[in-house]
Amino acid sequence: MDSVDRVLGADTSAAVVIVSGGAAISPFTTPTQACRQGLAAGNTDTFLREGLLRAGHQVFTSPAGVGYGQVTEDPGWGGFSDGPEALPADMTVNAVGDIDQGGASLARFFSHLHHAFGVDTVDIVGHSMGGLFSRAAIRELQQAGSPVAVRTLTTIGTPWEGAFSADYVHGDVPLAECHGDPVCEASMRELANLVAASSEGAGEQVTAAYLAGPGGWNERQGGVLDGIPVVTIGGSFYALEGIAQVWPNDGLVALGSAHADGVSERVLPHRVTRTFPDVHSIYFSHLLDLPWERALTWDPDVLGTVVHALEHPERHIG
DSSP, rough: OHHHHHTTOOOOOOOEEEEEEETTTTTTTTTSOOOOOEEETHHHHHHHHHHHHHTTTTEEEEEESSSSSOOBBBBBBBOOOOOOOOOGGGGSTTTTHHHHHHHHHHHHHHHHHHHHHHHOEEEEEEETHHHHHHHHHHHHHHHOSSSEEEEEEEESSSTOOOHHHHHHHTTOOGGGGGGHHHHHHHHHHHHHHHOOOOOOOHHHSSSHHHSSSSSSGGGGTTTTTTOEEEEEEEEEOOSSSTTTTTSSEEEBBBBBTTTTTTTTTTTTSSSSEEEEEEEHHHHHHHHHHHOOOGGGGGGGHHHHHHHHHHHOGGGGGO
């Protein structure tokens, strides 16, 4: 029995949804339909999707693009084309935009899964800023009294308390904190260039100043994750002595932020943390000439942790 047969024989009212992160271009895929050219579900979601399908789960990937609009292809490195029909723009996350607006788009996507595919229960796997969009979507579903229930949330390299490169742009982390590490410096400077070239909200919102601390975005999400087991996965490929806001990190997000170490129990009551010696994405693997398996969403050990979190959620309530 192949993975598609296993999925079609399973409970189709339950699904895993993979949500990609900031500045990502990702297609909408279903358990049986994906892109026929390039990477089947884009450079963030493809490996996770294939592994979760093999494990017998019904898997969808949510569409995301750079700016507001439909997503039909990604002509860049690690891109895709010739996929399922593109969903409307209002179901597509603007991956460089406002967190709450992205959450609203994602909530509409979940509603689409309910009406078009009969999905009532979702397990969310969010990479990077996708974890923040997911949390905003969970709040939207709850406030709307949606028939779609979120069973678990797994975040991979998510900046729960900000990304150090964004904190640099905001003026809260000096370039000197990189201690001359070229990847750290390049990450900070590249984000500064992206923020300067864009009027979208992601660069300003993925900071400790916006997300963390009294009155921050995190604290405004109190109660949203009650009863939902959460696993936070972080990468520690880079490790130098320095402030926890930067070190160790995956090239973009510090481990403490990925683990949500400073997020209160009022906001995150059920958590288990996991650490892997990985970089943030295969974009970093490609630039650094590393095996793709050293990227968080392409690491077989990370996949194994995600599968365990889905199949044994009761063991992931800390």
